[in-house]
Amino acid sequence: MALASIFEKIVGPEANIAFMAYDGSKAGPDGADVCLEVKSPIAVAYLAQAPGELGLARAYVSGHIDIHGDMYTLLDRMWNITTNDLSTAEKLAAVRSLGMKPLLMRVPPPPQEMRQSMLARMGSRHAKQRDAEVIHHHYDVSNRFYAWVLGPSMAYTCAVFPSEDASLEEAQFAKFDLVARKLGLKPGMRLLDVGCGWGGMALHAAEHYGVQVLGVTLSRQQAEWAQKAIAEAGLQDLAEVRFMDYRDVTETGFDAVSSIGLTEHIGAANLSSYFAFLYGKLKPGGRLLNHCITRPTGTEKTFNKGGFINRYVFPDGELESVGHLIRQMEDLGFEIRHEENLREHYAETLRHWCANLDATWEDAVQEVGMGTARVWALYMAGCIVGFERNKVQLHQVLGVKLDDAGHSGVPLRPSRDWP
Template sequence: MGSEESTATTLVTALRGVLGVGELPVRLRTWDGSVAGPEGAPVVAVRSRRALRRLAWSPGELGLGRAYVAGELDMEGDVFATLEALTSAGRLASRHASPAATVRERLDLLRAAARLGALGPAPAPPPEEVRLRRFGRRHTRARDAAAITHHYDISNDFYRLVLGPTMVYSCAVWESPATGLDAAQEAKLDLVCRKLGLTPGTRLLDVGCGWGSLALHAAGQYGASVVGVTLSPAQAELARARVADSGLGDRVEIRVQDYRDVTDGPFDAISSIGMAEHVGAGGMPGYVRALHDLLRPGGRLLNHAIAGNDEATTDRDPDTFITRFVFPDGELQSLAGTVTALESGGLEVLDVEALRRHYALTLRAWVERLEKHWDAAVGTSTEGRARVWRLYMAACALAFERGLMGVNQVLVRRPGGDEAPLRLRDWR
């Protein structure tokens, strides 16, 4: 008389089809203690039947992400090793949004859920999932403000634990992997200032100024006069406090303001660091036009942005983990698309620098800090929010390492005025 198939074995069989793999690349430990999957593989713990129900309703990336954020599914070992295994083959290895499971594969998953007592209505999404309306026009002022609030207003203390004292939430610039995150972020701030040619009295507009780190560096180290704008009230509150504490209130002004509403140009230089990802493909011409008009002739703009390394704009699918939990309405342009938009808007390209490997190092350092301060991070937000950030930052680190995403600094100038030096790479 044959023994009954274990819970873990049933689930492994169903997940192989849904994920599109011949062999499940991880070992499963299920809620009843049974284990199945290849020996020595990273272990994923399925702690509740509810995780399987989520997958039955949303097979693939989104269902897995929801179960992880809700604590119904966990990675028992190293998060990078587990994600590397999960995303090395099958649908989760796709460069684009994960292809949908076939009807037969979904039916097999439903049969497994029925055998394991996991059928039922769709579980409510975790509270950390954004619920922006999925219809209507993207990138209106109100909708952009709501998207920014979702991502940046969770807790300044949470970000301080992850980012460290520099409070810089964009790719650092590393001399070597041994540089250390804080020194690498200071190097990035200095690189931006030198690329923009800042000198005492230079008037700088920092679009998407975050917690004011670049504004403080530009004013304190280069004597610039800085206006920083952000849509996040929480960021502005802390940035203003940091400006006051530094004694640079006469040189730095922080505003809660949409860049489209800035009217007090011209500026000698404009920095846009990690902000263009929030603009969207349709908004790029208006974004470039607005910044062009705020820049004096001869002035420089540095556009620092993550790129999707393919021909199409990415992250426009509203049902990916990133768009649901992390960057609602976020869109990545290709480098070619960004350069085309800048040139079409009347700006002259001076320099392009790719920093892909630098962002992988930065993200790994952020994950390390989050895990080191896990209990405190959970205390400043929620466990679900900490899980979102751990999963998204680790997955993005792997994407940068594989070349699926890049990050680039594109330096441009508005024609007219003073010419740029014949050789610009003195900042190296």
């Protein structure tokens, strides 16, 4: 069987994708608007040794597969691979189709991949040193690169679009403001922002609500960028961002805690201690807003820990259902006061990030290298598919630490229309 036809068979002949290969073979419909080009035998070896999502990703990141046309369109049509991966039977069939020779080739993964053997040398899962290295792997790529992709807000979490035609900056402002209103922030309050990134929430809370904010991040580059932004905004008396593990924060008595995009890095085994730590940082009546990506249900057996996202993007990342997170919070004393799913908003956020990367592609490649730029293009387009097809969700959960008399301090009805 011709090589292009084998790839078409693996991806699915109904996908409306064209294929061409270095052996001169072609497959798929004539005039298809997207085409997958197999450029060398190394691409075949990658697929033979890891049939499905991971093998295709390795071949693309390393430059042995090229994509002609829109990445999102390609992945949307390949959604069974990009969001579910192939079944064991399909993987065996792929190996048989490709033959034994590609299995015997020595083809190390691209350098952008973080393998389990590398992580194991850094300690047990979610040990402080290992967490620090994992965060460094993803977030210390280049502040300039992130600025091109994320835009002026430097917000690397799901935005909240007040209207379909809202800009990304408007939507990120709306997200931070929604968090602030849910937390009931007022001048003179103290806010702890764990996993603060480039300081977007800290800056927003200090500037617009007069709150004293401490943000912490495990990324040195993020902390340096945030501290500079705080100084440029003249907010040094209100906001501070530290390069440190949230577990090393010694201050207590906060009026509010925001956790925006950190829970995914905590690990299922550590959720109880995580929420207990945050509970202990709050005053009676204090609120926690937890904003994170989740699994759609609690029935999935696993979250593809050996797949592309875990190896290239978020090593050691773990997702749980919102029901599981709420139960953990409740069992530790939080009263849950509000919850909402922002799944469609994250798909829209990612579309803006993909457009930003496309618009600055040549500069991005010059800054971080072709392989890393391709990781980002692939991961963000694939995540759009995941959120659109309800393979992943984004939830905000608001919890309150009641006082000794059981008072929450939450108004009978939320003010200023949240959500």
